Amino acid sequence: MSLYKKKLFKTPSQTVGPFFQNYLKFDFNKNISSIKKNKIKNRISLNLNIKDKKNRIVKDAFIEYWLFYKKNNKKIFLLFNRIKYDIKKKAFLINLNEYKFNTYLYLTIFSRGLLNHLHTVIYFNDLNFFKKDIFFKKLPIDRRHFMIAKLIKFENDIKFYKHDLHLNGTKESIFFYID
């Protein structure tokens, strides 16, 4: 590593503000899911809420998720999507058409009030692989259970999960920064 390697500073982050809903592109995978619907047996539907310090639901936010699974300890990328708050379902809905036993989600959260976006990870409580996952094992013991979505029901080959992300407060989720 060169001591003199030129390194520029990144362009600073700013909040996305409250008015992104009618502008940014959302729900990229809608078409894909309707085409493939009949062929897929194993689906996940995650009902996700973001909560603030006072336990109020944060609606003026959007989420980007990057679905990975691990193969021989290598991350394999499956899909990217961007979603906004679903007013009818009262949640952020993450629908996954394909999953493997070692599926987990990388989430990036953008919101009014957040000057920087936040990175986090969600595991699924019945997909036991997280117990052996090296990354999961490194997370603080007292807070890592905040990263696991709970299976609520299993209907028509769809697994329904529920999970709350806490931006702040006693149940604050674990957030990451990238180096």
Added chain:
Amino acid sequence: MLSLKLSNYKIFTFMAQNYTSNPSHYFKAYKSNTDRAPKKKLIKIKNDINKRQLLSKLYKNFTINNNLLCFNKNKKPVGQKIVIKGNVTDTSGVPLKNIIIEIWQANASGKYRDKNDKHDATIDPNFYGYGVTKTNNIGNYKFISILPGAYPWNNHKNAWRPRHIHFSILDLNFFSRLCTQMYFPGDFLLNDDPIYNSIPKEHRNKVIAKYDNKKNKISNYLTFNFDIIL
């Protein structure tokens, strides 16, 4: 003496690695930040994603052909016509191609197309306010729009947001994901804006575009240059 110098160097590199141009997560003057910014220490993770893996799948998601923020070429929105152009590089100065850039902004009167925008100003039927493009082989991008208006907000008494354009920059790797705002040079509202002032002082100039009409090839447009480093 030598050992002293070495220890100085160690401290310096330590600071450089931990120093960022980003705002801190918590910034008191920005009211809606108080209940949303995480208070616990963030955990460092390594950038270990293979970019090429992500490339093809990501592009299927975007129709990247709209760098015009009006509805179409024949409609003429109110406001000064502007060109926003710039270059996207990594932190070593290497131009980045195929970076997806989305921008959105208020119209000339400072109004967004959003039912939650309570600002008592008019929606311009000829102005849409969203554009998406990607950088070319040498990292350049361009948008054509109008100068956005400033608008009031509830952060503090008589608060106004300076004129700005929201930027969403999507690399093929989520580790260098960036959402930011581009401001205009000489805006007197910048001084009192908590969002802009949340950036460390020495890095604030990085979010202000440069007025750059000398190289402008299109007449009747104000041209601004906004370079982005991911």
